[in-house]
Amino acid sequence: MTARPPRRGVVTLTPAGAIDATYLVDGFARGDLIRASEYAREVSGKGVNLSAALDLAGVPTAAVVVLGHDDLAFAGHSPHAGMLRIVPVPGATRVNTAIVDADGATTKVNAPTPPLSADAWAQATDTALSEAAASGAEWLVLCGSLPVLAGTGRPVDATELFTRARERGIRVAVDTSGTGLARALGATPDLDLIKPNTAELAELTGRALVTVGDVVAAARTLIDRGLRLAYVSMGADGALAVSADEVVHAHARPRRLGNTAGAGDASLAGFLVGLADGGSAPLESAVAHAAAWGAHAVAQTTTVLPGLGGLPEAVVTVAPDPATALSEPAGGA
Template sequence: MILTVTPNPSVDHTLEIAALTRGDVLRVQRSGLHAGGKGVNVSRVLRRNGQATRAVLPVGGPEGGRLTALLAEHGVVTVPVPIAAAIRGNVTIAESDGTTTKLNVPGPVLAEDEGAALLAAVAAELALGPRWLVAAGSLPSGLPADFYARLARIAADSGVPMAVDSSGAPLEIAALAGGIDLLKPNHEELAGLIGRDLPTIGDVAEAAREVQRWGNSTILVTLGGHGALLADAEHTWWAGAPPPVPRSTVGAGDCALAGYLSGDAPPAERLRRAVAWGTAAVTLPGTTVPGPDDIDPGAVGVVTDPDPALVVKEL
């Protein structure tokens, strides 16, 4: 079982339109309602592909009830932590050419005792011995910026490896504190973490090595339409697939993380699986997650210790 925690979940309203034009009245071609948040997305795609998962998340207000109901429809077991404020309702606008615009609400303000209850809920689930803990997404107001670093200490005490997928201060603090088994920044997040541009694969690999030297184990860097790079203690690997016809990029990185964690295999094969799951997600509308029939690992090429001079945007 893979345990996820999403401190700032949402209900995502997805609107598909031909093209977004400011100031116009636009006709919506399709609309949908999905459970959202990075850790929630990881649980959804794992469950869609037959993996056992449990999702810890704060729940409050009408959207909280919708969120747990949506997850139940997909067979995701939730561990709700009641909060007084309402969780977010976000809007995703998906254009026919694959361009995605997200309107994200800040989210609730958690009281100190609610944050403590969220930590306690994760600790109780860790006692059940999951294969991984995935801590993902932004932090709502009221939670300390070192929340993921605190979770990492609890996970280490429980003997459970932890993956972190976040951005800004929560990612930086967790990475600098060290002890993270898998960090999954995207290209821009890694550049922000290191404080410099990363135009080549060599730059990305060296940045990943620098983050490892802070005391972290494995770095999985998603590169958008240019594949992904994996760095462990011995090697780096790059993997990519033919660019699909995109419908929505929302949640693609979450699906890639889930693919990597979904089963044991040599690093190159786990990376292949990650890129296959992420690529499949891009072909689906809104925050729809791919199932087995959507995923094609055979279309993904993997290169060990790629040429450091390769330009990321040309891959």
Template sequence: MSRSAPKSAAMTSIVTVTLNPAIDQTVTLDALRPGHVHRARSVRSDAGGKGVNVASCLADWGLKVSVTGILGSDNAVPFEALFARKGVDDRFAWIPGETRTNLKLFDAATKDTTDINLPGLAATPGALATVQAVLRQVGTEGSLVVLAGSLPGVLGVDTYATMTRSLKALGIRVVLDVSGPPLSAALASDVLPDVIKPNRQELADWAGRPLDTLADVVATARGLILRGIPLVVVSMGADGALFVTRDEALLAHPPPTQVTSTVGAGDALVAGLVAGLHAGLPLAETARLALAFAAGKLTQPGPNLPSRGTILAIVETVRVEELDAVPDILPSTSS
């Protein structure tokens, strides 16, 4: 296929990048009371990290997806098992050492999760070069590459900005889900991603001011659109998510959901967003699918989706409103 020929959705590859993955150990408590001794209801461990979680949900949806990033070889079993079980194409760079374990305390009374994230592996320049080589190998024009999650401390804050520049030069579409200095560096670059998905607090941190009203969030998102990002998605927890392009601004409302675990809910939203982009859906349908992925994941432990039929049923319950039809004030929640 020539570089000028369009690619069909069926031929478009999807790759997720997780440079600082983790084994997520989720402890379920009756109620979290700081300073007190607790007895856990249950404990489970899942191979995780934002890109791994996105890939896991995409595989549940039935899409072929490759994963790459940097993993420790000393505790590889949970990742190998996940990729084998879901048919995910493993292209990780494996280095000596242990992938970090993140502790997640789930309060069954409030449905809140408290995260305790540990430092990552000491990534080597060689490992990052391997990841970049994988992306050149599996990514073709029109591919979707998801750059997601924190960076191990040894990598510079401009790592994602540099990767975005390289990927865009190959005609690859970049979906960026990062926060803090790496997000600032990526947005300060002369080559911008195709999609960003901050939550409201992450967007406010980047903007350097509170975003307490819907108008504040939309204005900030539109400012990024004017700078050259085609799609800005802002997740807002129980308040849903904003989907903003140059021509549209939509607010998608999540349906009522019985929460089993919040771990990976934001990553499931990204997976639904990518699935919509991969299928070439209109923005409103992409928004419904993204919210349905997130709602479906909330009913499952770990980064998993219910059946495809269940997700499609949830899609029908997601309400999407055009900007002018929604109220101006939102409470301060993030996802």
């Protein structure tokens, strides 16, 4: 599958950046002393992972990311340093740990997201908008956990960010979860794109998702309120795009099971590339790319996608059977 980059680029904003530590182990048992066979440490966070994957396809991109001052030197040696636009805050960056077993099972421990000062949030949003305007970007993507605004106990409010982006003709996408996603849609129901996984969509809509039809119906409740497009990453059940008048599904098989961390970010990168490159069938192209890139990412050992060689083929279905059962249902009692 070849991917021509879109004419315009993508700016990502990650207000809760991370250092990802990945341990490869031969076996994992709670309470044991386990020695890793491999270890990797990398600057990460959803937007960083997304921009890194887009960069592999030649898409102009910049990753605005909040990182602790203690880790700036490490970030400067990242292979992706050239695309990072770092907003420094005092202290160390949180560390997210992934333990990958020989059979491909991934155990993740994410450090809590530290509060963010009002000044740092303003600097992050201003930087993202300035970067998008200067580069003529098509998309601004808000990614990852939304931190609490220091001293308020409330999550940062992205409403002004979305409004300012729209005023500049920039399309807005959100890839977050929980209350952050609910607040974003509550304030701006007509977002251009959201990317929940199945569990996040179930939580957002309060629905049990057992079949493909359940997923479509849940996404359509959001579209009925103004959302333009939902891309639902469904893990082993593939990729699903839902708009007001289209439903398209795609599935690709990974060559092997490696580290699942970052697979959703890679799939969103593929979705955006495919959407721009799809000609008369943009949703079919988008989900095909998303499924292929996500399956490819699952086969890697690192969180950040290292390359696009050997992408698996995706099988695309327009108007999939709504009765198809999910292998990984979500929601319900």
